[in-house]
Amino acid sequence: MATRAPARAGPERRIDALATLRASGADVWVATASPAGVAHLIPLSYAWDGARVVLAMPPDSVTARNITSSGRARLGFGPTRDVVVVDGQLDGTLDADATAADSVAQLYADQADWDPRQETVDYVFVLLRPERILAWRESNELPGKLLMRDGEWIV
Amino acid sequence: MATRAPARAGPERRIDALATLRASGADVWVATASPAGVAHLIPLSYAWDGARVVLAMPPDSVTARNITSSGRARLGFGPTRDVVVVDGQLDGTLDADATAADSVAQLYADQADWDPRQETVDYVFVLLRPERILAWRESNELPGKLLMRDGEWIV
Numbered sequence: 408m409a410t411r412a413p414a415r416a417g418p419e420r421r422i423d424a425l426a427t428l429r430a431s432g433a434d435v436w437v438a439t440a441s442p443a444g445v446a447h448l449i450p451l452s453y454a455w456d457g458a459r460v461v462l463a464m465p466p467d468s469v470t471a472r473n474i475t476s477s478g479r480a481r482l483g484f485g486p487t488r489d490v491v492v493v494d495g496q497l498d499g500t501l502d503a504d505a506t507a508a509d510s511v512a513q514l515y516a517d518q519a520d521w522d523p524r525q526e527t528v529d530y531v532f533v534l535l536r537p538e539r540i541l542a543w544r545e546s547n548e549l550p551g552k553l554l555m556r557d558g559e560w561i562v
Numbered sequence: 563m564a565t566r567a568p569a570r571a572g573p574e575r576r577i578d579a580l581a582t583l584r585a586s587g588a589d590v591w592v593a594t595a596s597p598a599g600v601a602h603l604i605p606l607s608y609a610w611d612g613a614r615v616v617l618a619m620p621p622d623s624v625t626a627r628n629i630t631s632s633g634r635a636r637l638g639f640g641p642t643r644d645v646v647v648v649d650g651q652l653d654g655t656l657d658a659d660a661t662a663a664d665s666v667a668q669l670y671a672d673q674a675d676w677d678p679r680q681e682t683v684d685y686v687f688v689l690l691r692p693e694r695i696l697a698w699r700e701s702n703e704l705p706g707k708l709l710m711r712d713g714e715w716i717v
Contacts, residue, residue: 438593441595446601
């Protein structure tokens, strides 16, 4: 927890957070909870369509069931000393093989470097809209970590 | 999701997983859930006492309250393409400043390179005993990812 660099100002954190969301080929830690209050956590590939984080998963997976029932997920991006945390609200699901999913599927395949439409098992795309975004590196950046609240950037 | 290396056998994964748990100075993603089923996720420093993951946090934090009420947390270690996931059961908490915490506090300070006893706010150590451990790198390692079940190594 030793501090290694000066704290970034809000606008710089926002630029860095958006760069993380747009990163191609990376994974994100996806935390969800069951209605009974059991936490689940897995890393998944992701994409960013400019307003929503796009995930892909089998519709019968624990994560898909938890997101569908709770309407939300909490996402952890980046190495743990340069994190972006997103509270995301479910903004829709799309069957990967449906025509309506074509543009999302292409975006996802381009950014995640993996195409769920090629898999033999079923996948759904899950679209999550950020409600809150937090970003910090070391402990000196904990003040000012809140970048978005109620879906609105505040930096 | 392209596969880059041959899949490791179980014993090799167990050795690698233990090395990850023992890693000094690294952080872990800690996923918890509230009784109402809201997921929380934050990165925290950690230590390993040979049988339990040791975390430190303020007793009134969301993570502390969720772990105390649910008796569990799910932990994600490592970069997302070389992960160790642990379902941990609460095995006790210790006030960081209590004499009873001395050995845990020293272990934690040595491994996490940070001493909660030096902080002005209160901290508790949270001890989590692994019930399940999973480890995988790329998608070719998803088969065989289960290393521990019901607290027993199966590889």
